[in-house]
Amino acid sequence: MAIDTATAQQQVLDAADRLFYERGVQAVGMDAIRAASGVSLKRLYQLFPSKDKLIEAYLAGRNRQWEQMLQEHLDAATEPRERILAVFDFLSAWFTQRDFRGCAFINSFGELGAISPRVAELAKQHKAGFRQALTDLAQTAGAADPDQLADHLILLSEGAITTSAISGSPKPAERAREAAVLLMRVSLPT
Amino acid sequence: MAIDTATAQQQVLDAADRLFYERGVQAVGMDAIRAASGVSLKRLYQLFPSKDKLIEAYLAGRNRQWEQMLQEHLDAATEPRERILAVFDFLSAWFTQRDFRGCAFINSFGELGAISPRVAELAKQHKAGFRQALTDLAQTAGAADPDQLADHLILLSEGAITTSAISGSPKPAERAREAAVLLMRVSLPT
DNA sequence: ATCGGGAGAGAACGAGCGTTCTCCCTCGTT
DNA sequence: AACGAGGGAGAACGCTCGTTCTCTCCCGAT
Numbered sequence: 359m360a361i362d363t364a365t366a367q368q369q370v371l372d373a374a375d376r377l378f379y380e381r382g383v384q385a386v387g388m389d390a391i392r393a394a395s396g397v398s399l400k401r402l403y404q405l406f407p408s409k410d411k412l413i414e415a416y417l418a419g420r421n422r423q424w425e426q427m428l429q430e431h432l433d434a435a436t437e438p439r440e441r442i443l444a445v446f447d448f449l450s451a452w453f454t455q456r457d458f459r460g461c462a463f464i465n466s467f468g469e470l471g472a473i474s475p476r477v478a479e480l481a482k483q484h485k486a487g488f489r490q491a492l493t494d495l496a497q498t499a500g501a502a503d504p505d506q507l508a509d510h511l512i513l514l515s516e517g518a519i520t521t522s523a524i525s526g527s528p529k530p531a532e533r534a535r536e537a538a539v540l541l542m543r544v545s546l547p548t
Numbered sequence: 549m550a551i552d553t554a555t556a557q558q559q560v561l562d563a564a565d566r567l568f569y570e571r572g573v574q575a576v577g578m579d580a581i582r583a584a585s586g587v588s589l590k591r592l593y594q595l596f597p598s599k600d601k602l603i604e605a606y607l608a609g610r611n612r613q614w615e616q617m618l619q620e621h622l623d624a625a626t627e628p629r630e631r632i633l634a635v636f637d638f639l640s641a642w643f644t645q646r647d648f649r650g651c652a653f654i655n656s657f658g659e660l661g662a663i664s665p666r667v668a669e670l671a672k673q674h675k676a677g678f679r680q681a682l683t684d685l686a687q688t689a690g691a692a693d694p695d696q697l698a699d700h701l702i703l704l705s706e707g708a709i710t711t712s713a714i715s716g717s718p719k720p721a722e723r724a725r726e727a728a729v730l731l732m733r734v735s736l737p738t
Numbered sequence: 739a740t741c742g743g744g745a746g747a748g749a750a751c752g753a754g755c756g757t758t759c760t761c762c763c764t765c766g767t768t
Numbered sequence: 769a770a771c772g773a774g775g776g777a778g779a780a781c782g783c784t785c786g787t788t789c790t791c792t793c794c795c796g797a798t
Binding site: 380382384463465467468472478516525530543 | 650671702733
């Protein structure tokens, strides 16, 4: 019974996503992914010719999921300031997910950034994408210096992600939102 | 020629500190530490009976160094608000160190937090220590809600650390400082 | 019915790791 | 001088991992 290529690929990616995120990339062997995906080792290597490529695909998928989740929260608001605050609603929702373990890119960067230039690059790109999104939001909200406000919001967000991951509490999202409100009060025209 | 125990231990810790921080914990083998410390493998295992113990010692040492560096920057100021801002001077100085690779605790947590409860615990403790220090500073500065201000400052700091590590630029320290000034302006009595 | 290609299961391989063991040398004590 | 404890160098061991190979079976084409 041959499973078609597209669904096999999806099963592998699903398993990789779950295991890599849950336990860390280096702690998960290709055989664990084979077992979790139900695909043969041979097929696995046909779909992803090396673990490195699978890691890249995992991170690419994470980036896609992440952007989509963020976008959905942004779409819930129309007023510019509300849209900025929606970023922190997104974080809050993310942190309370049962399997939340921090940012896959920060984690992978800590694990492999020094060893794999590709992983370091993907992490950089992911964060640059977030920065761009926040800059757009700040600009639309009428910030005098959108780059500055965006950078401040990034710091709050990234800080909330790592603090929440390490402490195991979702509270940093609320704190970040509070601080964002205060900063917007100063950085946006009344 | 027998080196005395204390200096041998120090040489091992120095080597472990450099290599673990530079390349990540899992990427560095015990043999690499032996080679870098100039100590025999036998002695190494007499000093640290397992790699786990060595990792613990590495993190404990990092925590000590970190607290000391922070304290030195705090000591450079006496006025309460200046002392809070000194935290960001500390970050700025840290980020511009040639070998800066982010926070050892965040990195180790990303690598091993899901696998080693001890590492997760040490990361938690380190961050709790930082939180305590900031709470004291906020209280001394007269914040109406010292916990809140401390949490906001933590988010900025942690965000700056990871953003600076991934982007490779020290600029997040300046941004964090800017944001801290704005937040203090709102959260501290005039 | 037969043949061939592809897929699955898992053994095999080579490398690297953490840890232990062996062997030999040194050196302080008697 | 003889001896024994201890230390250095590195081989060895057992395990895991990424990757490849072998063998077998199934299934569609002829």
